[in-house]
Amino acid sequence: MKKLVAASVVIGASLASVAPALAQGGEQFIPVLSYRTGAYAVNGVPFANGGVDYLALLNDRDGGINGVKIGFEECETGYATDKGVECYERLKGKGATGASYVSPLSTGITFALTEKAPGDKIPLLTLGYGRSESRNGAVFPWNFIAMGSYWTGASVAVQHVAKEFGGLDKLKGKKITLVYHDSPYGKEPIPALEALAAKHGFVFKGVPVTHPGVEQKSQWLSIRQDRPDYVLLWGWGVMNGTAIKEAAAVAFPRDKIIGIWWSGAEPDVLPAGDGAKGYKALMLQHGPGQFGVHAEIKKHLIDKGKSLAKDDFGQVLYNRGLINSFIGTEAIRTAMKKYGNKPMTGEQVRWGFENLDITEARIKEAGFEGMMKPLKLSCSDHQGADVARVQQWDGKEWKVISDYYTADRDVLDKLVAEQSAKYAVEKKITPRDCSKPD
């Protein structure tokens, strides 16, 4: 009986604890969905550190955004969709005005939240991942796939391959194999690659790797026998490091592999040691390194022991976490220009995203110079950028080896239109008219 009483007390206490916290006052709340444990923690930790550090920096240095303090809370998703949904539900109502935006940091969670966000009126910021067709803001008003989609990545990777072969016309008859994480994330680039294969005449083949990707021997043995001219890698977490190691084990030349920007960070190459030398990866505009904003973070957070970042400070994914929070808070700032300096609602932040214009001057002022190019989003274009560079691992650090490539919009725009139209029909959405201001 005592146990029963104890159990009911426990349940009661937990119910009490999920009640809305009223004491949070006038904060602008930003939920942080992260994963610091499990098979994807190696990549999840630096990204989360970067994202949180930038928010903490704004609070510590500027007292928030235009004087409105930022409230933020992490929630561990473990890269699992159902846990991500639970986290979203838990955090979406916090703060004075609810969640201002959510970054799901998983393509699977993005898909699930795409269904929920319009009802809750919370924008989704999916920086370089998520549904590629959500670039079309007329159909996806709440998704912001800022800076690049997987289709952008696929197109840029193909262009780099072509450049190495000496031009797009040399692609004809070449074999390009995609080694991908067998999930919505890994499958996203396939339609774009198929379209590009049809246009340029290369032979495209997809090789799936089962989650979590610790066993890739047969994939790489078949690649060794198939001898493709180039391999594209769409991996995440442990899969990246394993792929590079297996490539080394079957002696597939590493400089004939290009990873997506989620396969191009330090934790992906370090475990492979010398075997990773020569491996290439796309950059989501930025690479590793320390810039203006890092000095500020060092001064305000790290030196005071307020940051969790250690070796990952200035690494690729840490920097991406910074940019993610930068773009999100800039959207809030933009919204405040219109609606006043108070906590913004999700709807107002959405307006902020749609009218986001991060100029060269603003990038410089915020200390992001050298990490990103100007970014301008609009109702019809929720992506705002089509450029990426390629970097190469020289055994010690990432070296930028190319100029900016611009994705092939002729092919991709058609795909975006097709797929978003299909979604609109399926969900009975009438696309907005983007020529009218809202």
Added chain:
Amino acid sequence: MLYRETGQFKTTYSADMAMLPLRQDRIALGALLVFAFVGIPLLAHFAVWPFGNEYLLRAILLPFLILSLAAIGVNILIGYCGQISLGSGAFMAIGAYMAYKFGTGMPEIGLPALPVLPSILLGGVCSAIVGVLFGIPSLRIKGLYLAVATLAAQFFFDWLFLRVKWFTNYAPSGSVSAPELNVFGWVVDEPIERYLFCLAFVVFFAFVAKNLVRGAIGRQWMAIRDMDIAAELMGIRPFFAKLSAFAVSSFMVGVAGALWAFVYLGAWEPLAFSIDRSLQLLFMVIIGGLGSILGSFLGAGFILMVPIFLNVVPSELGVPLSTETISHLEFIIFGSLICFLLIKEPHGFARLVSLAKEKLRLWPFPY
């Protein structure tokens, strides 16, 4: 004092065999149902604490109901028929994907898009058919061997739904999203509507399950569980008994899978029904109590609440723990709790409840 049967006389056999022979139990269940169907919606409507909070409905009650239904299904197989399965996640996936196919239509065979209710039920039927197929090995192997054999189903279907594009209507990313939940013109959208929708399913199937296990077929299952050779000698056909348990169990698990996908997640991929889900369901029935419908609910509630509790409470109390530490602690506490419960009460929460009832009957005179 209040909870005893003095004065309640059973004058017919049917009264003696009733589902809830005690008047107090009937009143309690009735009150609970009224509260669940009427009370919670009203409280939510008037935003009475804590029911006005969407989080409680959408992220706690909804998964609790759906996973309870799945746990009932698993409990029928494991708890009542004694056939261990580690492939429940796969059967949830079959329910979800087939319900999706029925819900969006199959033009290849001229089948139009069906409404939501028949889609979900047909998803369950498909799951039942596959359950019978994968139940065939149970006629020859049992125990842990069978458990591992059911893992074959788990991994096979994980792969099938990833690879065969027909199941996802050729969606390029392989992620699908549920059609609109429209039941006879009622669009199930608001959290409270979703809650009621699931509640109706769960209550209905819980009653079906309770009556099945009390009836002839349920007694056959239990005979097989307790000693299969003796059961066979008594004239129970293991073939029919085992496969029917697989069918009923897979049907309920499949319906739960369809609800999980349609009502809770909204959009999903096979990873939502991975081996982790199977293990989670197994935990629910074992912690809750094997061979008990009530235990399925208790187990589901417990397994669902512990991680949320561990996650929410420290942050609400202002204990400065990093997310990383919390999730490691969650692993440790969760694992120790399971070991602790197994050691202290191997028969699960359901046994605790019946002990409590027993004590209540005697209270305040302990004899």
Added chain:
Amino acid sequence: MSGLSFAIPGGIGAVLAGLMFVLLRGDRRSVVDTIVHVALAAVTAVFLGYLASRAIDNPGGFLEILVGGLLSGVLYSLVALGFVLIFKASGVFNYAQGAMVLVAGLALVRSLDYLTGLGVANIVAIPLAILFSGAVMALCAFVIEKWVLRPLLNQDGLTLFMSTIGATFVLEGLAQMVFGSGVYPLRLFPTDAWILGEGMFPGGILVNKLDVWGGLIAAILVVALAAFFQYTKTGRALRAVADDHAAAQSVGIPISWIWFIVWLVAGIVALVAATVWGTKLGVQFSIVFLALKALPVLIIGGFTSVPGAIVGGLIVGAGEKLAEIYLGELIGGGIEYWFAYVLALAVLLVRPQGLYGEKIIERI
């Protein structure tokens, strides 16, 4: 491929499968059994025939995949061995074996990093780190035996199995909390490859050095275990306990002590597995998924047989790699996860105790 190159090996495959069917047929014969056996034999024949035709098309490539598969199968055996030891001695199906590999690996790599960080030479640091992680495994064995298994004495197999899942969670959480949750590279063995027979086949046959090391270590481990069981007092006591707990206890064998020893030995096996797998993948959380790869190995080899674990590993490794590459071309890749389990299911239907298991004298 031509029709002929399919037909001849197909015929050979059919004969082989028929032979297997005769050799492996169970002691009961009902109509359903016969149908299932014939169907299995037919599927096996077609599969083997298909493989043979591919082998004729490209013998070098086939040999390479076969060798690679066999060797990677041995790496699964390393994990499976730990399961077998514990199941044999205590009837516990130890789900925590994968987590134990993680704990051992993390203890090893972190202590090694710490020692080399202090400037200790590798030749001293490696034995010290191994000693340290051995001690960690002993602690694990002690705690699990005392606080999980002893209170659960005489419970049924399912409860014990569940309790090891509980222990898995605790080990995973603790190990990551104490040692960290990153990827920690371990470089104890070479990971590059030999190319053999370049004259004979175009491109040669690639053999990974790490896999060969894994095979060698597995062989040493099996010999050492056999010697331990055969020639030491503890080992013989262990076998006695495995045969009959009650009888062993009545002749004065301390059961708790023996179980501690078994879990310790399984912990050491986990440590050995961790050295190889840690070198292959880097020590990290995902190593726990190895437990799931070891299960079909156990089913095929039998839960109680040490040589069975090795043979099962070979069959699973070769089968899944060949299936992934050759069958995957036809029906889409990514099949190796379920293929191993389907293989195990097929073996179960024909021979429920596995290839080397003790015969289960029970009709159901």
